[in-house]
Amino acid sequence: MSDLREVLREIEVFEGELPDFDVSELPADPHELFTEWLLNAIRRGVREPHAMTVSTTGLDGSPSARVLICKDITADGWQFAADRDSRKGRELSARPAASLTFYWSPLARQVRVRGTVRPGTPDESAADFLARSPGARAEALLGRQSAPLADLAVRDADVREAAGRIAARPGLVAPGWTLYTLRAEQVEFWQGDKERRHTRVEYRRTDAGWERGLLWP
Template sequence: MEDLRLLLRGLEVFAGELPAFDPSAAPDTPSELFTEWLLGAVAAGVREPHAMTVSTAGADGAPTARTLILKGVEPDGWQFASDGGSVKARDLAERPYAALTFYWSELARQVRVRGTVVPASAEASAADFLARGAGARAEALLGRQSQPLADLAERDTAVRESLARLEAEPDLVAPGWTLHTVRPESVEFWQGDKERRHTRLLYVRDAEGAGPGAGEGWRRQLLWP
């Protein structure tokens, strides 16, 4: 274990050229800045820049985290989808609140989103499901996420049967498939620095100041590293 500790301490962090971040020039809303950073990650060749950690908690307060793919970002929130029988779906039914974490290591950039979760309409959820690849739809139609599995052969057989079902009925939508929107209460942007002079900018929703104009409803605050 001591060898592992030494190995971990010796691993390089914040390697390469890191981008600059001037918080005074940040846009009025967090969705605008997030879009800039996401497109920057895409341009930099970051693998799976739309991957994010989604953290939820059920009625008992015990947290659970998993990695999902971002489905979209709008002025009113960040979107992901979930099978109706999954652990996260059960958590959200008991406590409709989530935290999202994006980390682009090549750029030493992290974004954290916290807020309430609102389900989309059945029509929007169905459209999201039908936009998935055939393999992803076939797996989701099984409705067995997180359930015990006897062996991999059982999985493969079930998926093959589900694919055949999709070929016969291409418009099938998994019951309970839901597109969720995290409506942010706070969004934090973190830019790493080789000398540990990290820059943190927090957007906090200001309900009293909310209004129809662009940028209204958000307060910005620098945080200590």
Template sequence: MATEQKSPTVREVLRSLDVFAGALPRFDPQEVPGTPQDLFTEWLTEAITAGVREPHAMTLSTAGPDGTPSARVLLLKDVGPAGWSFASHAASPKGQDLAATPAAALTFYWPLQARQVRLRGAVAPESPELSAQDFLARSLGSRAEALAGMQSRPLDDPKSVSAATEESLARLEREPDLVVPEWTLYTLAPHSVEFWQGDKQRKHTRLTYLRSGDGWDQQLLWP
């Protein structure tokens, strides 16, 4: 009689997965630039060159009025001296969170290089002009979805999504320069930015930039 083989448990499957496969890049904290923006740009460029999919994807974590955290993945729009920028409809859950608590965290993860970047700081909306520029640079479908303004609301009939989208597309065809007034470009000005480089032996390298006046201090952290 054949012995029945048991299927592995989820825990066993997770424990069997490989971590930090392949060659990992070198990271020397003694050779980093003076600002986290410059180091982030270097790492982002290397991720793009390595073929990381959606290297500009990031997790935005906000806090609701009751303090409950919420996280979702969206796309980085820009990075510069002022900070890291992203966009959203002001009436969306994340927009409402930011209106109540104008602070957030951003997390980037590039698995091919075992690299992670974590940011925390205050979030402020950009000018209506910059928000409009961002909106008009979006694809037609993305603008139509934002124009519908129904993100995260209860959906009783899936067919209503197509109907609302078609209505929005028709309006955008009539008014190609239409901008949703609630569309907002936000910028997170970090007070701390941590760069994490994974190591196969778990001797990870962690370097944090801490805001100090108009400049930055650097601090190594234990793995």
């Protein structure tokens, strides 16, 4: 155990060239700054830059988190898609609020977003489903996400069967597939610094628009 502690202590954090975070030039709207940071992460070759930890409240009131892909950022908010009968889907039905955490390691950047979540209309969700690859559609068509699975062979057989159904009917949509949109109430941008002069900026939604300010790191 103590060896592991040493190994972890030796790991360098915030290595390499880190971007500037000029707080004198902040846009009024955090969606704009987020999009700029995301595009920057894509340009810098960050793997899965659109992967984010989505934290919900468990049905027992305890935290519940997992990584999902961010589908889009619109003026309405951050979008992700999942099965409404999965654990997160059931949690969001009971309590439609979530927090998103992005971390782009080579840039030492973290973004945290908190807000309320609404499910998309059946048309919006179907459009998202149909834009997925056939393999991803076959997997989602099973609609049993987060249910216990007795054997991996059952998964493979069921995915094959679902792929067959999709090949026969390309317009098939998984009934539980849901495109969710998180409407942000709070967005925090964190820029790490080698000298520990980290910079945090928090945007808060108010009736009059977005307010923002620095936070102590």
